[in-house]
Amino acid sequence: MKCRFCGKKAYIKLHHPKMYLCREHFMEYFERKVKRTIEKYRLLGKGERILVAVSGGKDSAVVSYVLKKLGYDIECLHINLGIGEYSAKSEEYTKKQSEMINSKLHIVRIKELLGAGIGELKTSRPTCSYCGITKRYIFNKFAHDNSFDVIVTGHNLDDEASFIFSNIMNWNTQYLAKQGPLLPGEGKFVKKVKPLYEVTEREVVAYALAVGIDYMLEECPYSRGATTLSYKEILNQMEEKRPGTKMNFVKGYLRKRYLFEQEVEKRELKECEVCGMPSSGEICSFCRVWRLKKPVELEVKEVKR
Ligand SMILES: [Zn+2]
Ligand SMILES: [Zn+2]
CATH class of the missing domain: 3.40.50.620 (HUPs)
Structure with a gap:
């Protein structure tokens, strides 16, 4: 089968919309x-x-x-x-x-x-x-x-x-x-x-x-x-x-x-007591699951701006 746009050999048959496309036209x-x-x-x-x-x-x-x-x-x-x-x-x-x-x-x-x-x-x-x-x-x-x-x-x-x-x-x-x-x-x-x-x-x-x-x-x-x-x-x-x-x-x-x-459920979000991120309870589910006592440090020091 051939590409509907350029007539080259088809790379793929699309089902919806139904058409054959060559590699380049499929990428596009x-x-x-x-x-x-x-x-x-x-x-x-x-x-x-x-x-x-x-x-x-x-x-x-x-x-x-x-x-x-x-x-x-x-x-x-x-x-x-x-x-x-x-x-x-x-x-x-x-x-x-x-x-x-x-x-x-x-x-x-x-x-x-x-x-x-x-x-x-x-x-x-x-x-x-x-x-x-x-x-x-x-x-x-x-x-x-x-x-x-x-x-x-x-x-x-x-x-x-x-x-x-x-x-x-x-x-x-x-x-x-x-x-x-x-x-x-x-x-x-x-x-x-x-x-x-x-x-x-x-x-x-x-x-x-x-x-x-x-x-x-x-x-x-x-x-x-x-x-x-x-x-x-x-x-x-x-x-x-x-x-x-x-x-x-x-x-x-x-x-x-x-x-x-x-x-x-419209529940007011509080701040997690451990990490300060939004939480429905006193402690967020992440800090609870990992039993954290202090927040994880994720800031990248050399990030620009
Ligand atoms: Zn094509
Ligand atoms: Zn937390």
């Missing part, structure tokens, strides 16, 4: 789609300091590559979770990826910072639960302490669709009130955005391959058999029968999101 299509997402949802403002959360996987590698290509000045932050070989390899990938795009990479190593890696902490919480708390907290506090205006994550359309789907299946309505391509900042919470919101996982993989990005394929050893994977599979089956299903599902959700707003 993908980058334009990301650019449109940024403009449509006003994700990034002029002069904002941008921090990209990078894991070594394809999504964060692709979003940082495309942002750089679109002319944004970015810095990256990788959290080494301290999960043996898996984390060592992830860190190596983030180093290679930021060298490729010539962007500054910050690395926070959980084991050095907190004395234990994810999976080594004795707590009643499930590993993925306190890992999530830890990552969210560090990304936010790092951005806050080093005066970044926005945190970029690599979530793609499939991630969003399966997140919404699983939260509807479990009627976690309070989570459904505040999902979307942009989570506004508030107080010490830094704004979070998802420029890959409208591209599918398949398109992200094809783009990484097209531009030659090397990325971590292995899944975290603790996430094996995660239920979000089965939600993704179901959505993929539906997408195959009716191309556009995922996009329509997510766009429909954004239109109806206001219906879930009343489900949010």
